[in-house]
Amino acid sequence: MTSTDTSPLAQLLDAARGPLGPRIDLDLGHTDGPLGELAQLLSTLNGFTVFNAGIQLFHAGPTGLGPELQRWNTPSTWKDTYAGQADGLFCFAQDLFGRQFAITGNHDIVTFDPETADRTPIGTSLEGWAAWLLADPDVRGAHSFAGAWQDRHGPLDHHQRLIPLRLFTTGGGYDDDNLVAKDATTCMRIRGPFASTIHDLPDGAQVHLMPDQPHTTDAGADGTQIAYAELDVFADYNSFFVQDETVRFDPDDWTMPLINDLIAGDNGVFGVGTARRTTVPVILDVRTTAPDDNFDDWDHVTEAGLRTTTGRIIVSMLNYTPSIPRTTIPPGDYTARVYAKGFHTISDDGRFGDDLYHLILWPGDIHPPRVLKRYPGTLPGG
Structure with a gap:
């Protein structure tokens, strides 16, 4: 040359x-x-x-x-x-x-x-x-x-x-x-x-980013599980919402609770605060009975409630498009518990990590949002 x-x-x-x-x-x-x-x-x-x-x-x-x-x-x-x-x-x-x-x-x-x-x-x-x-x-x-x-x-x-x-x-x-x-x-x-x-999936197929099946001690092997879904949820503004697919609401008043407690809700809809503002792995796990109260393996545990009239649940950031998967459960009122872990893996800029959000729902009363176990540290990146 x-x-x-x-x-x-x-x-x-x-x-x-x-x-x-x-x-x-x-x-x-x-x-x-x-x-x-x-x-x-x-x-x-x-x-x-x-x-x-x-x-x-x-x-x-x-x-x-x-x-x-x-x-x-x-x-x-x-x-x-x-x-x-x-x-x-x-x-x-x-x-x-x-x-x-x-x-x-x-x-x-x-x-x-x-x-x-x-x-x-x-x-x-x-x-x-x-x-x-x-x-x-x-x-x-x-x-x-x-x-x-x-x-x-x-x-x-x-x-x-x-x-x-x-x-x-x-x-x-x-x-x-x-x-x-x-x-x-x-x-x-x-x-x-x-x-x-x-790679080999047709256009429009639903995919999941979750690398490993999480460990749960009572995930319904005895027939108590109603529904189970592994979801990849875009947590814009460090949050996502769990709701009946027909419900529309204004979460503006939920900003501070989502930041401080990682939980907020009202009228049978609840929001979950996340450690990262990106796509995060979420397990939606619906059972006939309440889970145990052993929180040892989890960083932060909260509780709220869900009401569904249609029995079709979406987990998203106010996204109601057909591309968002629907999970079908019996209509009614549910107690919802949110188990979160992996907060110590979050990168300094708050963008990368191995955090996981496990949502367990069972038929019961709709509790006001509350923290059952609080993460003791400050999350990286804010």
Whole structure:
């Protein structure tokens, strides 16, 4: 590659910032095909960023800035969370949001979507990859967006990418409130289980983000369980509501109780305060009898009540669209107890964590909202 070479890859290199690692003579086991091209490229410029770091090509070797090529492709780094959906990919670069650029079989270059695990062919050479990027740097390389975001928030570390708090595939947007800079490996591992779950599902199918079945001592194995649902609830403003699907109400007066007590309610509708303002795992567990009063495994326990005339329950942030799942139970009045845990896992910015909200309902009186066990600490992030 010479300064007079006007090939797409040469144009990309002219705009690049690098190297990200020291000089290396790289051998990837091939002298031709995309792997041969990649070895030659990294032996010339060992890693770089381009388009205001909207695109990052990994460096090779034990020292350098950002992810290292071979380690990035080790299954235990992040691919193991994709349940086989990332097998056969040799990822060599990524965009601002962690979309991977990968070589398959040393003959094709594809994009790999971290939220869906979908692969999209874009060429058969690095020259083709560079031409594809240069055809639309703002859309394919996040050029303008990367520059504008870093102007507002400061430069990204070479190990960081942006991840949405509410995933793009579940309706999340590109606004500042929904994006956070996070270690690139962590970004991939967060989305792996979700992608492996939805990859082969038809459009419109209901999916769940909850990684593990929670431990409960009396979850209805004796036939006492009426209904059970594992839900992923977008807790905008650090809260969500449990209600009959036909009820409409104004929760403005509930703001302080939801902040202070993580519970509020009136007239057979109740709201739950959460430790994070993002999608959180919620168990809706409806039984014929009350649960026990052992709160040892829980950080915060509250109680309220629910009245349903239709027997169709929604758990959401004032979202009544058909996409919100309905749980069917017998109409009537229910006592509701909310068990919450995992508060010690919440990140300092209050955005990430392994918190869980287990809602147990049983036929009974509608209690005024009350705290049965209070979390003794202050939640991170506020």
